[in-house]
Amino acid sequence: MIVKREKSQILNYLEDSSNLTSGEADLVYVPETEDEVKGVVRDCADKGIPLTVSAGGTGTVGARIPLGGAVLSVERLKGIFSIDKKRKRATLQPGVVIDDFLRTLENEALFYPPFPTERSAFIGGNIGTNASGEYSYRFGPTRAYVHRIKVALSTGEILDIERGRYLADKEGHIKVGDRVVKIPSYKSPSIKNAAGYFSKPGMDLIDLFIGSEGTLGVITEAEVTLIPALPPRFIIVIFLPQESRILDFLREVKWSGEVHPFSLEYFDRDSLEFLRKDFPRIPDCESAMYIEDEEREEVVDSWIELVEKYNPIDTWISVDKKSYETLVEFRHKLPENINEYFRKINSHKVALDIAVPEAQFPELFQLYQEVKATGRVSNVLFGHIGENHLHFNFFPQDEDERRWVMETYEQVVRKAVGAGGTVSAEHGIGKLKHKYLEMMYGREGIAEMARIKREIDPFCIFGLNNIFPENLL
Numbered sequence: 001m002i003v004k005r006e007k008s009q010i011l012n013y014l015e016d017s018s019n020l021t022s023g024e025a026d027l028v029y030v031p032e033t034e035d036e037v038k039g040v041v042r043d044c045a046d047k048g049i050p051l052t053v054s055a056g057g058t059g060t061v062g063a064r065i066p067l068g069g070a071v072l073s074v075e076r077l078k079g080i081f082s083i084d085k086k087r088k089r090a091t092l093q094p095g096v097v098i099d100d101f102l103r104t105l106e107n108e109a110l111f112y113p114p115f116p117t118e119r120s121a122f123i124g125g126n127i128g129t130n131a132s133g134e135y136s137y138r139f140g141p142t143r144a145y146v147h148r149i150k151v152a153l154s155t156g157e158i159l160d161i162e163r164g165r166y167l168a169d170k171e172g173h174i175k176v177g178d179r180v181v182k183i184p185s186y187k188s189p190s191i192k193n194a195a196g197y198f199s200k201p202g203m204d205l206i207d208l209f210i211g212s213e214g215t216l217g218v219i220t221e222a223e224v225t226l227i228p229a230l231p232p233r234f235i236i237v238i239f240l241p242q243e244s245r246i247l248d249f250l251r252e253v254k255w256s257g258e259v260h261p262f263s264l265e266y267f268d269r270d271s272l273e274f275l276r277k278d279f280p281r282i283p284d285c286e287s288a289m290y291i292e293d294e295e296r297e298e299v300v301d302s303w304i305e306l307v308e309k310y311n312p313i314d315t316w317i318s319v320d321k322k323s324y325e326t327l328v329e330f331r332h333k334l335p336e337n338i339n340e341y342f343r344k345i346n347s348h349k350v351a352l353d354i355a356v357p358e359a360q361f362p363e364l365f366q367l368y369q370e371v372k373a374t375g376r377v378s379n380v381l382f383g384h385i386g387e388n389h390l391h392f393n394f395f396p397q398d399e400d401e402r403r404w405v406m407e408t409y410e411q412v413v414r415k416a417v418g419a420g421g422t423v424s425a426e427h428g429i430g431k432l433k434h435k436y437l438e439m440m441y442g443r444e445g446i447a448e449m450a451r452i453k454r455e456i457d458p459f460c461i462f463g464l465n466n467i468f469p470e471n472l473l
């Protein structure tokens with residue numbers, strides 16, 4: 001096992017894509033086997049050393065950033081143990097890079113749908129955050145694709161959790177050996193959600209670990225469910241003159257029954273400005289919709305017929321592999337360019353990641369438009385509109401602007417939570433969104449999460465300050 005102690009070797013583990021700068025650690029363990037993971041965990045538990053689990057570092061809420069103690073990086077646990085074509089299952093280690101995994105599956109005509117747009121993420125980070133990506137409109141987030149995990153706990157055990165094995169009883173208790181875990185009394189919203197510990201009557205223990213942001217243990221192995229390789233696909237991007245027609249367009253796509261896209265994404269005018277340096281042909285317009293679907297003549301025709309009703313200023317459509325890849329790049333470039341800009345202006349990311357139930361989305365979208373219309377602080381609004389989930393990123397340049405953004409943030413969160421929504425649909429809570437999680441589940445809900453953590457991680461070493469503040473433990 002490699003152990004890194006030099007400051008220069010550690011620096012890389014003190015950051016992720018959040019721009020949080022308070023990271024510090026004494027050393028980084030890079031284990032190569034499950035036994036080594038177990039040894040590190042046991043040692044840290046014995047000595048009371050906080051341990052932060054680190055994967056690809058693409059997270060946006062500082063969850064893998066340590067605030068002291070040690071880091072356990074899963075980067076060398078990158079074995080794909082088996083791919084079972086018949087059962088459509090793969091068993092692999094947490095350090096497998098999503099991009100490598102997808103390429104390996106391609107050779108087997110299989111596919112893992114819930115990967116995040118940033119493919120340098122690891123499978124461990126994917127499960128640790130319940131990520132969802134460009135195809136989640138059709139296939140949903142990570143949770144449903146995780147069949148079994150092995151987890152190294154601070155008690156020294158390796159817990160093997162297969163879906164269906166540990167279920168909550170009517171009183172909300174999950175019995176695991178001598179341990180009884182009482183699930184929270186709140187119910188997670190039945191929409192795309194990555195905020196806090198999952199909770200639902202009769203829930204499965206595995207769902208508590210999925211999205212737990214490294215606070216309960218180290219996932220050392222996972223068995224995930226696969227689907228057949230996707231058919232050939234095409235992308236259509238339409239540039240629209242009027243923002244007001246976006247909701248009509250959405251309604252028609254969702255309820256006409258004529259089309260069933262894989263992806264349905266939105267870009268506002270300001271997002272398109274962030275792409276203009278890479279794609280100078282972007283026309284002057286209010287917004288754009290990005291759609292990916294199966295490349296069959298009748299499907300393509302249905303889309304062309306549908307989009308024409310909305311009088312687009314311009315329409316881009318992929319006609320071959322090269323143009324398809326260019327449009328994939330169009331989609332991927334936006335978060336990359338935004339993160340680059342945040343770094344350049346040395347600003348902390350202020351990013352809303354809210355989703356609400358379908359019926360409440362028009363009202364939330366209207367509120368977003370009102371916030372934009374104030375013209376107070378530069379921002380971009382984009383993302384997974386098909387799932388009633390948009391990323392609203394602000395770029396405050398001074399304290400005054402920052403104060404305004406934080407007040408606006410709170411106002412929007414209050415509205416979303418009141419509408420049965422979530423404060424984080426995909427990025428998680430990490431170290432940046434404790435306050436908003438409390439607005440969602442109340443003090444009692446947060447205290448219930450802390451109680452679960454103490455039950456599963458009695459030495460309280462894992463992922464401190466992720467999801468809720470350490471002082472609650």
Ligand SMILES: Cc1cc2nc3c(=O)[nH]c(=O)nc-3n(C[C@H](O)[C@H](O)[C@H](O)COP(=O)(O)OP(=O)(O)OC[C@H]3O[C@@H](n4cnc5c(N)ncnc54)[C@H](O)[C@@H]3O)c2cc1C
Binds near residue numbers: 058074
């Ligand atoms: C450009 C860009 C685009 C993005 N697009 C998306 C998107 O489309 N959808 C989306 O959901 N997210 C997206 N993200 C966020 C990020 O990619 C995801 O959250 C991803 O799942 C994080 O994986 P990672 O390997 O980088 O994890 P890290 O950032 O290293 O860690 C994330 C969390 O998982 C925990 N963790 C990691 N491995 C383990 C393990 N083995 N056991 C226990 N806990 C573990 C860590 O402790 C930490 O709490 C994007 C980020 C960027 C920069």
